Structures are given as C-alpha cells and as structure tokens.
Amino acid sequence: MxxxxxxxxxxxxxxxxxxxxxxxxxxxxxxxxxxGHTLVIPKNHGTNVLDTAPDDxxxxxxxxxxxxxxVEHALHPDGINIVQNNRPAAGQxxxxxxxxxxxxxxxxxxxxxxxxxxxQSVDFPALxxxxxxxx
Amino acid sequence: MxxxxxxxxxxxxxxxxxxxxxxxxxxxxxxxxxxGHTLVIPKNHGTNVLDTAPDDxxxxxxxxxxxxxxVEHALHPDGINIVQNNRPAAGQxxxxxxxxxxxxxxxxxxxxxxxxxxxQSVDFPALxxxxxxxx
Numbered sequence: 001m002x003x004x005x006x007x008x009x010x011x012x013x014x015x016x017x018x019x020x021x022x023x024x025x026x027x028x029x030x031x032x033x034x035x036g037h038t039l040v041i042p043k044n045h046g047t048n049v050l051d052t053a054p055d056d057x058x059x060x061x062x063x064x065x066x067x068x069x070x071v072e073h074a075l076h077p078d079g080i081n082i083v084q085n086n087r088p089a090a091g092q093x094x095x096x097x098x099x100x101x102x103x104x105x106x107x108x109x110x111x112x113x114x115x116x117x118x119x120q121s122v123d124f125p126a127l128x129x130x131x132x133x134x135x
Numbered sequence: 136m137x138x139x140x141x142x143x144x145x146x147x148x149x150x151x152x153x154x155x156x157x158x159x160x161x162x163x164x165x166x167x168x169x170x171g172h173t174l175v176i177p178k179n180h181g182t183n184v185l186d187t188a189p190d191d192x193x194x195x196x197x198x199x200x201x202x203x204x205x206v207e208h209a210l211h212p213d214g215i216n217i218v219q220n221n222r223p224a225a226g227q228x229x230x231x232x233x234x235x236x237x238x239x240x241x242x243x244x245x246x247x248x249x250x251x252x253x254x255q256s257v258d259f260p261a262l263x264x265x266x267x268x269x270x
Binding site: 111 | 151152153154162163165166167168169170171173183184185187189192193194195196197199200201202203204205206207208209210212213214215216217218219220221222223224225226227237239240241242244245246247248249250251252254256257259260262263265266267268269270
C-alpha cells in the first residue's frame with residue numbers, strides 16, 4: 001500500500017488520534033497551521049472530492065462536525081476554518097481525500113482568506129448556465 | 136426572515152443557481168475569488184459547522200461533490216479548493232452555513248495556503264488526549 005493515509009487508517013503507521021468511527025479517522029496534522037489543527041479522512045481510499053465515494057464524503061462531513069465540537073470545547077478558538085484541497089494547484093500534498101480543521105484566534109493571520117476578481121469581468125447568468133449544463 | 140441565505144433558499148431573493156436538490160442549493164458567489172466560485176448551502180438554517188444538523192452537513196457534502204464535478208467538466212481547473220469558514224475570526228461573513236467551491240489555475244495566487252507553527256512547540260500526544268477527552 002503506497003498511500004500514507006491508507007497506511008495510517010490501517011494502523012500500519014502511527015498517528016495522534018482525535019476521533020474514529022467505522023468509516024472515518026481524525027488525527028492531528030503533524031505540520032500544523034495552528035495548535036489543534038486536525039485532519040479527517042475516510043478509511044476507504046479516494047484521491048480527492050471528485051472521486052471519493054459519496055457515502056464517505058457524507059461520513060467525513062459528520063465527523064468534521066464532531067471534531068470541530070471537540071476543538072471548540074477543548075481549545076475555545078475564536079473561529080474555525082474547514083479546508084479541503086484538491087490537486088497540487090490547490091495545495092493538496094497527500095493524494096488521499098482529507099479535510100483540515102484549523103482553529104483560529106482573532107488576528108492570528110494563520111490563513112489569509114482570498115483575493116477577489118473584478119466581478120464586472122464575469123457574466124454570471126451565462127456562467128451559471130454553463131455550470132448547470134455540465135451536470 | 137433576516138438571514139440572506141435563508142431568503143435565497145426560499146426564493147425571496149435571486150441567485151445564479153448552479154444546482155439544487157431537496158435539502159441544498161448551489162449558486163455563484165457574487166464576489167468571486169476566481170471564475171466559477173460557487174457556494175453550497177443547506178436550505179435549513181444553521182449558523183456554522185457546530186450547530187448545523189448532521190443530515191444537512193451530509194447532504195451539503197454530497198452536493199459539493201456534484202458541483203465540483205460540474206466545475207471540473209465545464210471549466211477544467213488545475214485544482215479546486217473547498218473552504219468553509221466559521222465565525223468572523225475565520226472569515227465568515229454570512230451567518231448561514233455555506234461551503235465555498237473555488238476553482239484554481241496553477242499559479243493564480245487566489246488563495247495563499249497557510250503558515251505553520253513551530254511543531255516543536257506542540258505536545259502532540261497531550262493535545263490529542265485533550266481533544267479526545269472533549270468528545
């Protein structure tokens with residue numbers, strides 16, 4: 001098995017476990033953005049949001065809430081970012097679907113948000129139609 | 136009804152709809168980070184990841200995949216970021232749970248990722264135990 005997170009899910013590699021259920025596992029990110037930065041993965045392999053089984057995505061979403069509540073109760077952050085990156089162009093490093101839970105303190109600058117494009121440059125009705133047609 | 140996204144979900148305010156099912160709605164962000172930036176919301180109100188009904192979180196996760204696939208097929212991005220912010224300290228602006236789907240092109244700098252804290256400063260086993268105990 002070549003996938004780092006599959007090996008963690010199988011117990012072949014150690015992790016700092018935060019929570020676990022039948023379909024998902026949550027453990028600390030060992031290169032954290034902030035204290036308490038936790039990852040949630042499905043035990044079944046999926047590369048990213050496009051190819052992961054829908055039931056696994058749903059199970060991860062429920063576990064993300066549980067872990068966010070644990071982080072809330074244990075660490076009392078001012079906010080929490082949930083981030084999931086797909087492909088290297090979006091910052092994905094490990095090619096097994098995983099969701100980042102990042103506790104934030106006011107003004108910590110751990111994440112900087114995003115820039116905006118000029119909204120006048122977007123034909124919103126045509127773009128929405130193009131996306132609807134791709135269903 | 137004071138909530139902007141509840142009013143959009145109820146059809147009281149317009150949106151550029153991308154997809155819809157019984158429990159969720161997807162529409163274009165009108166202040167986009169990149170072309171194709173789409174939001175997915177549950178039709179039921181929840182403020183953030185902590186208080187939204189688990190079934191609604193799961194339904195949103197399934198819809199996020201569908202919209203990511205639409206974005207993939209229509210726009211052929213190099214990557215996709217999925218981001219969900221909780222409370223103003225984490226960048227949340229509208230206080231109705233919503234997930235951002237942000238198509239990325241290599242080198243577009245639309246999102247900058249995050250900085251890392253010194254991992255030597257974290258007692259990982261003790262922190263994991265603290266979080267597990269908060270379940």
